[in-house]
Amino acid sequence: MKKAIVLLSGGLDSATTLFYAKKKGFTPYCLIFDYGQRHRKEVQRAQRIARRARCRFRLIKISLPWQGSSLLDRKTRLPQHKRVDPNEIPSTYVPARNIIFLSFAVSFAEAVGARAVFIGANAVDYSGYPDCRPEFFEAYRKMLAKGSKTGVEGKAVQIHAPLVHKTKAQIIKLGLKLKVPYHLTWSCYQGGRRPCGRCDSCLLRKKGFETVNVEDPSWTKRR
Amino acid sequence: MKKAIVLLSGGLDSATTLFYAKKKGFTPYCLIFDYGQRHRKEVQRAQRIARRARCRFRLIKISLPWQGSSLLDRKTRLPQHKRVDPNEIPSTYVPARNIIFLSFAVSFAEAVGARAVFIGANAVDYSGYPDCRPEFFEAYRKMLAKGSKTGVEGKAVQIHAPLVHKTKAQIIKLGLKLKVPYHLTWSCYQGGRRPCGRCDSCLLRKKGFETVNVEDPSWTKRR
Numbered sequence: 001m002k003k004a005i006v007l008l009s010g011g012l013d014s015a016t017t018l019f020y021a022k023k024k025g026f027t028p029y030c031l032i033f034d035y036g037q038r039h040r041k042e043v044q045r046a047q048r049i050a051r052r053a054r055c056r057f058r059l060i061k062i063s064l065p066w067q068g069s070s071l072l073d074r075k076t077r078l079p080q081h082k083r084v085d086p087n088e089i090p091s092t093y094v095p096a097r098n099i100i101f102l103s104f105a106v107s108f109a110e111a112v113g114a115r116a117v118f119i120g121a122n123a124v125d126y127s128g129y130p131d132c133r134p135e136f137f138e139a140y141r142k143m144l145a146k147g148s149k150t151g152v153e154g155k156a157v158q159i160h161a162p163l164v165h166k167t168k169a170q171i172i173k174l175g176l177k178l179k180v181p182y183h184l185t186w187s188c189y190q191g192g193r194r195p196c197g198r199c200d201s202c203l204l205r206k207k208g209f210e211t212v213n214v215e216d217p218s219w220t221k222r223r
Numbered sequence: 224m225k226k227a228i229v230l231l232s233g234g235l236d237s238a239t240t241l242f243y244a245k246k247k248g249f250t251p252y253c254l255i256f257d258y259g260q261r262h263r264k265e266v267q268r269a270q271r272i273a274r275r276a277r278c279r280f281r282l283i284k285i286s287l288p289w290q291g292s293s294l295l296d297r298k299t300r301l302p303q304h305k306r307v308d309p310n311e312i313p314s315t316y317v318p319a320r321n322i323i324f325l326s327f328a329v330s331f332a333e334a335v336g337a338r339a340v341f342i343g344a345n346a347v348d349y350s351g352y353p354d355c356r357p358e359f360f361e362a363y364r365k366m367l368a369k370g371s372k373t374g375v376e377g378k379a380v381q382i383h384a385p386l387v388h389k390t391k392a393q394i395i396k397l398g399l400k401l402k403v404p405y406h407l408t409w410s411c412y413q414g415g416r417r418p419c420g421r422c423d424s425c426l427l428r429k430k431g432f433e434t435v436n437v438e439d440p441s442w443t444k445r446r
Contacts, residue, residue, distance in 0.1 A: 060285075060286075060287075062283075062285065063283075064327070064330060064331070064334070089372050089375075093372055094330075095329070095330040095331075095332075095333035095334050095371070095372065096326055096327075096329045096330035096333060096370075096371055097330070098370070099326045099329065099330070099366075099367075099370055099371065100323070100326040100327060100330060103319055103322045103323040103326045104287070104319075104323060106318070106319045106322065107287060107317075107318040107319035107320070107322070107323055108287070108318075109318075110318035110319060111287070111318050130369065130370050130371055130372060130374065130375045131370045131371070133369070133370075135369045136366070136369045136370035138369075139362075139365050139366040139368070139369040139370060140366050140370065142362050142365065142366070143322075143359070143362040143363050143365070143366040144322075145362070146353065146356070146358045146359045146361075146362040147319075147321070147322055147353050147354045147356075147359035147362060147363065148318070148319055148322065148353055148354070149312050149316055149318065149353060151353060152312075152353045
């Protein structure tokens with residue numbers, strides 16, 4: 001049995017990553033974080049996705065004084081347009097979020113004897129987030145080789161970011177092949193009852209489904 | 224005001240680091256972790272030390288299924304002797320602990336606009352812990368330069384490990400000069416009412432005080 005820790009947010013990318021890891025023969029163990037995100041709905045969806053995939057999961061609550069991120073502060077306005085400069089860091093950036101998530105995942109991996117961690121990060125649509133870029137993952141791997149037990153023993157936990165170079169359309173295509181239950185995924189940054197259709201995340205998702213010419217099941221299928 | 228995040232465990236090393244950071248002109252903001260350690264007493268001591276230093280602090284609870292570490296599992300026997308091979312990883316290793324702690328600290332630093340993080344790690348006495356070695360901190364810094372907002376903006380949060388090359392005796396000498404309230408610090412891995420005097424941590428502390436020829440105030444002074 002090849003155990004893997006999968007970071008599962010409840011969004012489209014991480015759900016696809018989970019099913020990808022399964023397809024590759026891993027037995028995933030999902031980590032779901034409740035970190036005070038305004039779209040806490042994704043936490044519930046993540047748990048439903050893990051159950052649907054018949055995977056074990058663990059919910060981790062962390063409370064941080066993450067002021068300054070529009071993803072956490074309901075008083076801040078979410079960006080509702082595509083950024084002009086793709087390298088600009090969006091206001092939805094949460095300080096060191098993926099660094100923290102990966103660190104928990106590596107810790108879990110060492111504790112349960114898993115050799116792999118999967119993260120659904122994507123550098124094409126999220127080039128603005130430093131912690132979604134391939135050079136970050138490369139540096140993180142090198143850090144693990146020095147600073148973890150398995151690392152110094154020469155069998156470091158492997159960090160897999162299989163979607164890092166894919167467009168949203170390519171991810172959706174892959175996910176449809178893998179039968180990812182996209183109707184359960186949640187992308188909207190707003191915490192509303194229905195996706196707002198206007199935030200960055202909704203717009204990216206919409207464009208992705210339009211490109212592959214498939215209807216987004218989150219609008220049609222009952223959940 | 225130079226803000227700094229200081230990782231404060233309640234032990235001798237991190238307390239010395241806190242007072243060192245103050246001496247260097249920083250305004251420390253302490254992070255204290257309750258992660259299920261069997262010597263939870265250090266968490267209370269850490270809070271008292273922060274108060275004594277007149278520093279703000281924040282207690283962070285994290286629960287992880289960290290099986291396999293004798294520092295967490297009360298059913299496991301703690302090592303009670305000096306290791307023969309200094310590079311052997313002791314059973315008290317907690318998977319990726321410093322990686323997680325540093326990641327929280329960096330996140331805090333970015334959130335509150337601090338440019339520095341202090342950690343009391345030490346590679347002389349704790350050479351067995353990969354996440355206490357200088358090469359780990361070097362790799363961690365490089366990772367931050369790639370994966371954090373301040374990093375890609377060329378003003379990465381600085382990771383300071385001022386004790387990394389010091390012996391326990393040198394640390395105590397420094398701390399005595401800085402008037403660290405050592406009677407408040409707690410080193411023993413056991414969660415008892417008094418230090419056990421037999422675990423690795425007690426032995427190291429004892430040897431340190433003996434070398435500088437000073438009585439350990441945790442045995443003499445009222446707390």
